[in-house]
Amino acid sequence: MRTVLTLAATAAIAAAIGFATTQLQLFTRADAPAFIVVIGAAWIFFALAFLALRKVPARHVTAVIIAGSLAIGGAALLGPPNTSTDSARYAWDGIVTNAGVSPYAHIPVADSIKELRPDWLFPTPAGTAVADSAAAGKNDVDHDADCPGVGNRYNDTKSSPSRELLCTAINRPHDPTIYPPMAELYFASVRWFVDPSVQYWPFQVGGLLISLGITWMLLVALRRRGMDPRWAALWAWCPLVATEAVTNSHVDVLGVALALAASLLVASGRRVWGGIALGAAIATKLIPVIVAPPLLKKRPLTLILVSVATFAALYVPYVLSSGIKVLGYLPGYLSEEGYEDGTSFALLSTILPGKSAVIVAAALIAVIAGLTWWRASPTSPWLPQLVLIGSILIIVSPRYPWYALLLIPFIVLSQHWEWFAVALALTVRLFVPTVDVMRGGLALATLIVVAAWFYRQRLARGGGGLHLPGRGQPSTRPDASGRIQEVSS
Template identity: 50%
Template sequence: MRIVFTTVLLALSAIATALSVSALPYYDWKAGQLEPLVFVTAGLWALFALSLVTLRGVSGRASVVLVLVGSLAIGVAAMAGPPNTSTDSARYAWDGIVQNAGISPYTYVPSDPALEELRTDWLFPAPVDGECVGERIMTVDEQGTGDLVCTAINRATVPTIYPPASELVFAGVRAITGAGPEYWPSQLLGLLVSLGVTVLLLRALQKSGRDPRWAAIWGWSPLVATEGITNSHIDIVSALLLLVASLLVASGRRWLGGAALGASIATKLIPVIGAPALLGRRPLRVIVASVAVFFVLYIPYVIADGIQVLGYLPGYLTEEGYESGTRFIMLSLVAPGPASLVLAAVLIAATGALVWWKTDPANPWLGQLVMIGVTLLVVTPRYPWYALLLLPMIAMTGRWEWLAVPLALTERLLIPSVDLARISVAVAIVFIVVMSIRRAGWVIVSPRESAELAPQK
């Protein structure tokens, strides 16, 4: 009955995922109102939680099969329609198309007429009666000419923000599919990566004597389905590479682990926070390998474009409020303005130092969990896909309470209310702290109870 019940819940999750992608309109968070996707997402997280609970009653090979089948079914369902909360994968496709034409993605902005011959109809649809129409279509002025340009690419007037390893992935995908296919090539990549992470987690959990059912935290997660597959965020690739790096270092292969870490950082930069848990008392091999791979991946683009390889990163950080400190929604309560940036840097650096000091690279999972989780809680990004890095670490430790972090960040994306986001993050912090205290076996008693429990002389 547990197998049947879990199967039904997974089927419902797959159906709800497919309907949310195919039947609901593109979600515009700037509208500032509750839309159906908010309620469907809440339902998906509820089904996810129930599925994890019922899976506890399933053991042996059946549980492994359920994890794999559920991961595949939900992942395929997530490909039922185009992106529903983000247009980032349109930029991925464009960067790949440009590179396969022999042009560096850092040289020209998408609205530059120099690339006009590369513009495809689905990325640059023609105006209708002098206007740009479509859920994912934005209006920009062509660089230099000022002509109207309709495009699915966000920030089409600035250079790409993505590091070289991401750009190589984008080029590889479009080298296989060409420029014509719309969003499904990136979604298929997301599905394949998702399944790969599920398999890696199953093997790693079994090999280390842990419960393989924890792999469902990744495989069945609404975050993986929506942000890793439907919206195809490249963060799913960096999460895979960081998991591989951690597994390699844990098995003693520090050179290879460092290389995988460098590739992960060169994919999205954020995975640098995964380094402290992998360094230990002999950090040199990991550091040298990761730095070497990182710079090797950058060299061809630096030769072509020099400092332009930074792309829109500096502007993006300013735009998002990280330079001024306004984006740190929790820290700004106690340290408004630029002081939030300083406080965030201190907290993250202190966490990194503690993780480096306390973590054994042969068992890096709790250190990774704390480092990534604390960073997300400090930075409080409006983009929940950053938490894709965290999910494999939750699975490897079984500390399910940290799922409160991606859940809070998902709420922050879908409901544009800073006050509500602060409440969500605060609840997540309290919940994690309480559960961590319980896991540590600490008991808090009153002075009177302490006196009663004291041994009598």
């Protein structure tokens, strides 16, 4: 009965995710209130399912976690991306790469590669258009033509240099790609197996497979370290994983998988393989570099050299073909997001004007990185990594919740669930895109994390502990009769 109740709770998560995937989309923001209700319900069912999992017999835990992951992931596959058009750019980059064209060398609206445009990424506009004057801006259009779903998934723009009217699902179509080479290899690999006319589902399936791989890595790591495998459900059933790794298929999930693999390999003493995985993770989205400082406690030179060599090796083919263009849209992105003038630092910008927020943010991150390196254990770096990742997310305050995917595996391994408050704050910001909401959410998340730290310190002084077993606590396993008994871990 306990197992059935837990599976019912995961089915409720799947139902909420499936409804959001098939019925809601955020491109006009008209569905934002419904999104808040449905995704909020999914998070509540997620908490209930994890609590119910505590009572499931140990012999059933792995099967229940995997079954729930498949149900929730399957629900996330039921519709196209509904909060982001990033995977449209992934598809385009993969299509042009497989055609022998560097994605760094041409912008999507370039006339020179128009023969590569599939109809689903560049649907034919209806109506007529009048050419703009030569002095018009690159994105200036007359709006005399009708693109399917203008303001929804598709936007109208102009080709370059012909100024022909275009409709496209690709965001920033007049800018080169921003993604590093490991991401580009992933895009090309996924699109290699399908025709250019195939739409979004290949990356969604890829996201689900990578997510399941992360679940497997966590289950194996927890069991090998004598920790309760139930904690893996915090990744396997998380609504953020379903919506952003699968439905919206953000490439961040590949970076997470590689960063987790690097951490597990380094912690087990395999620093060369760990360095290769870390270099590949950084070459996927750059952001995974923040898992590195706690891994440098022992033999740091080996890890640094191998990861840098891997990163450089992945860039070489693209540098040879595209030169300095391999930087893509990264400089423009940093400026657009407010990281150059300090406006993006939601909490710091309330008290620090302009670029002073950038300086203070850099100093805080450097101090926290140093402290987490100092406090890290070479064989168990998870908590310092969690603190560093979560602190950077609070300080930098990105607008996109999928950046918090990197946080979740280290929540699992450290068993500090309170850091989910940061992921929730970023999720709320997606649906209510105001600075005040971001500031309030991150401030509340910070208070929750600090309060949980004090609570844990009090438990430690009083000899208390958490209900779920972890490192250094009793674990459970079935005896020959199937009954649960405690064992030391």
